[in-house]
Structures are given as structure tokens and as C-alpha cells.
Amino acid sequence: MxxxxxxxxxxxxxxFRRYHKEELLEFAQGYPKDNTTFVIxxxxxxxxxxxxxxxxxxxxxxxxxxxxxxLREVDLPIPTExxxxxxxxxxxxxxxxxxxxxQGHMGEYIGVYGRVSEITQVNPEVQNPIxxxxxxGAEVEMLDMxxxxxxxxxxxxxxxxxxxxxxxKKTEARDKQLIELNTLAEESAGSETDSLMVxxxxxxxxxxxxxxxxxxxxxxxxxxxxxxxxxxLDRMPDIVLDCLxxxxxxxxxxxxxxxxxxxxxxxAERDDLxxxxxxx
Ligand SMILES: [Zn+2]
Numbered sequence: 001m002x003x004x005x006x007x008x009x010x011x012x013x014x015x016f017r018r019y020h021k022e023e024l025l026e027f028a029q030g031y032p033k034d035n036t037t038f039v040i041x042x043x044x045x046x047x048x049x050x051x052x053x054x055x056x057x058x059x060x061x062x063x064x065x066x067x068x069x070x071l072r073e074v075d076l077p078i079p080t081e082x083x084x085x086x087x088x089x090x091x092x093x094x095x096x097x098x099x100x101x102x103q104g105h106m107g108e109y110i111g112v113y114g115r116v117s118e119i120t121q122v123n124p125e126v127q128n129p130i131x132x133x134x135x136x137g138a139e140v141e142m143l144d145m146x147x148x149x150x151x152x153x154x155x156x157x158x159x160x161x162x163x164x165x166x167x168x169k170k171t172e173a174r175d176k177q178l179i180e181l182n183t184l185a186e187e188s189a190g191s192e193t194d195s196l197m198v199x200x201x202x203x204x205x206x207x208x209x210x211x212x213x214x215x216x217x218x219x220x221x222x223x224x225x226x227x228x229x230x231x232x233l234d235r236m237p238d239i240v241l242d243c244l245x246x247x248x249x250x251x252x253x254x255x256x257x258x259x260x261x262x263x264x265x266x267x268a269e270r271d272d273l274x275x276x277x278x279x280x
Pocket of ligand 1: 133134135136137138155156157158159162
């Protein structure tokens with residue numbers, strides 16, 4: 001459990017209040033239907049308080065919990081329920097290329113750029129599975145075992161060995177998508193291309209396509225499901241980036257588009273429009 005008392009919650013609330021009040025209001029109005037992750041531009045936090053920005057990256061497990069707590073503490077003019085809202089950061093710098101990731105980055109919140117080589121379809125990942133006894137209809141909670149869930153052998157109500165089915169309605173699930181990020185060709189210097197597996201959840205799924213060049217920001221973790229094999233521990237578990245913020249190429253592209261539009265407008269306002277067009 002994170003000890004919230006040791007975190008600067010007041011500073012975090014103040015940051016939201018000062019810089020994100022309107023966005024937060026909009027977010028709260030659309031929660032949880034339209035959005036579930038409130039993503040902050042990390043460079044803004046750095047300008048507000050660089051120590052807080054740095055420690056958020058070096059101790060993300062504790063600090064993200066703090067940020068999520070702070071999010072719910074902000075007074076908004078409408079009644080809100082942000083119980084499971086997540087907080088993420090994008091635009092984390094300095095960022096790393098996929099092939100620059102080292103053991104020392106484990107557990108840190110980092111920004112990694114690369115090219116999307118593969119994406120899976122979006123699938124629901126079960127969070128709190130509820131099973132229903134086929135004999136008596138009792139609802140039974142299942143034990144979460146990483147990749148798998150386990151059922152008690154006997155139904156606790158009818159006390160017999162029974163069959164179960166998963167409750168489609170009561171079982172909590174979230175959307176999940178896996179993304180493989182590769183080192184950009186110009187960064188790999190001819191060597192074999194490194195890759196990083198990235199997990200995205202909830203409203204962050206479905207935002208990227210294969211071939212996109214982008215930066216994914218999140219916590220670098222060992223893949224827990226990969227670590228335990230029988231009684232042994234895999235000494236080389238896979239690593240995954242638990243992504244909480246995406247900087248897509250499209251954002252840069254949009255800026256470029258806006259510039260072009262301004263340029264076109266400027267030309268259109270000129271008297272020598274015809275000549276400008278001929279010259280362009
Ligand atoms: Zn039963």
C-alpha cells in the first residue's frame with residue numbers, strides 16, 4: 001500500500017487546479033464512458049515543479065497512485081465520481097530509443113520512441129472474474145493467478161463438485177491491446193532491430209497503427225506472467241512497457257497542417273495572389 005501521507009498530495013491538487021481545471025471538468029463529464037485516463041504533458045509538470053516531475057518518473061508506482069488520489073481531490077463545479085480514473089504522463093524527456101533500454105530503467109517511468117511493427121486486436125482482459133455455479137446459481141469470486149484464474153473445486157453454497165460459468169455481466173474487464181515497438185532504422189545502425197512490447201489499456205487502446213512512428217510513455221516492468229514457471233523463476237523474463245500516455249506522429253502532423261493552412265491563408269490574402277501561386 002502506498003502511504004499517501006508521505007506524498008505531496010496538496011502540490012499535486014494545486015497543479016491540477018492551476019493548469020488543468022477545465023480539462024479535468026471535461027474529463028469528469030465524459031468519465032467513464034468516453035475517457036478513463038487523464039494524460040498530462042510531463043513538460044508542464046516539469047515547469048511547475050521539477051523535483052516533483054523527476055520523482056514521479058523515478059518512483060512511478062507510488063507517485064501515480066498519489067496523482068490519481070489528487071485527481072479526485074480537486075473541487076469541481078459538478079458532482080463527480082472518478083473512482084478508477086487513471087493518471088498518465090506523455091512527452092517524457094529525455095526519451096530513449098528502443099535499443100537504449102537497460103536494466104537500470106526497470107521500474108521507472110520513461111518515454112520510448114520507435115516504430116510500431118505489430119499491434120494485436122483489442123481484447124477484454126478480465127479483472128475481477130465472477131463465476132456462477134451451474135447447480136445453485138451462487139456467485140463465486142475466482143482467484144487471480146496472473147494469466148489464469150482459478151475456481152474453488154467445490155461450490156461454497158451447495159458444497160458439491162460443480163461446473164461454473166463466467167458471469168458476463170458482473171465480471172469486470174478492461175480493454176487491452178499489445179503493441180510491438182521497434183528501433184527506428186536510422187537508430188539501429190545496421191544491427192538487428194530491437195523490440196519492446198507495450199501494453200495499453202482502457203481508452204488508450206485503438207490509437208495507433210502499424211508503421212506509426214511515435215513515443216510511448218509508461219512504466220517499464222518485468223512481465224509478471226513470464227516470471228514464474230512451476231517453482232522456478234525465469235532469469236530472463238520479458239519486459240513490457242505499461243503505457244500511460246502516447247505521443248503520436250499525428251500530433252506533429254496536425255501542427256504541420258495548421259502551419260500550412262496559415263501559410264495558405266496568408267497567400268490568399270495577398271494582392272499578387274496569382275504571381276505567388278505561379279512562384280510556388
Ligand atoms: Zn452451487
